[in-house]
Amino acid sequence: MQANSNILVSVLFFHLTIFSLCPVETLEPVTSGIAVVTALAASGLFAGYELLKCRMYECCDDRWLIANLTGMKTALESRLHGQHLVVDTTVRAITGHIKNKNPQKALVLAFHGWTGGGKNFVSKIIAEHLYHKGMESQYVHLFIATLHFPHASKVETYKDQLRTWIKGNTTKCPRTLFIFDEMDKMPEGLIDAIKPFLDVYPEINGVNYRKTTFIFLSNTGGNAITEHTIAHWEKGKRREEIKHKDMENVIILSAYNEHGGLWHSNIIEMNLISSFVPFLPLERKHVKMCIRDDLRAKNISDEKITEEILSKVADELQYHPPSKQLFSKSGCKRVSQKVDLILEDFDND
Structure with missing residues (x-):
């Protein structure tokens, strides 16, 4: 047909x-x-x-670009644990950009923090609530540094490919989402190839990039974020009292000075990143929330989800610092695998 x-x-x-x-x-x-x-x-x-x-079939119109901003906020608040700064900053940034019919520039979000804190998870939720097909949408593009840009010696080739890809896809749909994972492993200097697309130009060679969204995911700054969170805890302050402004400068310094995709980048120097979003290290109680979510996803009823099971899975993970055992070193990343092992043990008992 x-x-x-x-x-x-x-x-x-x-x-x-x-x-x-x-x-x-x-x-x-x-x-x-x-x-x-x-x-x-x-x-x-x-x-x-x-x-x-x-x-x-998917087209670049309102039937497929759903922009369910209320649903996105609800999903982040209910499904993301221990990341109050992420929810507040991300929702405000995306809502403001989407509702603006003529934004000044592309939205650029930099997600920083330890592995397992929820960076990919949040990116997925964003895609699910901006596009009918979510991550499967032809207007959502995921780049993984170790997969798509594995060789530092080919940076110039990658730059040309990246510029061509972004131009072509933005031409097809101005509301395109580009996600760059493993920014800390990206060849240095590569990301500066897209600097013109992030700036305030009305258009470049007939293409308007100001409605696009770019999300950078990186472990860079994770240690600095964790140390700042520990210092906050040692002062007897609640986690929820940590403010975004307390963390932003910590992230900027780490991203700019630590070797990785944003090392000494023009993007940071020219203040083209709209917001640096800190993902705080997850405490044991947050890990248990992730465990509960995973058990429910595996059709385990709430009455069978006991504190014994939650603690047993949580105990399988490693925590930092060793003397205090405050934060999961892997966040919630390994939770699902650990749940499978524990369930197998319970089935055999």
């Missing part, structure tokens, strides 16, 4: 092109009338084809 529709549209456009190339005075009245009718019919058929196609 789709192939036949494409052929029909191509034929109609061919005739439209032929008629458009013919001077009006060279056509007889009847021929001119036929040309006009054919053009109108073709445009009507094309509009109908586009309407039908976009009902069945």
Whole structure:
């Protein structure tokens, strides 16, 4: 069906092109009338084809770009544990950018923190609530440094490929989301290739990049964030009292000075990152929340989810610092695997 529709549209456009190339005075009245009718019919058929196609296949319109901002906020508040700074900063940044019909520049979020803190999880939630197809959307692009940019010696080639990819996909849909994972493992200097797309230019070579969103995920700054959180705890302060402004400068210094994708980058120097978002290290109580979520996802009823099971899984993880055992070194990243092992033990008992 789709192939036949494409052929029909191509034929109609061919005739439209032929008629458009013919001077009006060279056509007889009847021929001119036929040309006009054919053009109108073709445009009507094309509009109908586009309407039908976009009902069945993903297009860059409101049916597929859902922008469920309320749902995103609710999902982050209920499914993300121990990250009050992430919820507040991310929701405000994305909501402001999406609601602005003419943003000044692309939205650029830098997620920093230890592994397992929820950086990929939050990116997934964002995609799920901005695009009908979530991470499977053709307008969501995930780059993994060790997979897509493994060789430091090929930085110049990667730069050309990256610029071409971003330009082509932004041309197709201005509301495109680009996610860069493992920024700490990205070849140094590569990310500066996209600097023009993040700046305040109205357009570059006819393409407007100001409605795009870029998310950088990095472990860089994780140690500094953790040490700051420990110092806060030692003062007897509640975790929820940590403010975004307390952490932002810590992240900027770490991202700029630690070797990795943002090391001495022009993107940081030119203040093109909209917000540095700190992912705090997760405490044991947050890990237990993740364990409960995983058990529920595996169809374990709440009455069977005992404190014994939660503690047994949590005890399988390593905590920092050794003397205080405050924070999970791997966050919630290994929780699902540990749950499987514990469930197997319980089944065998």
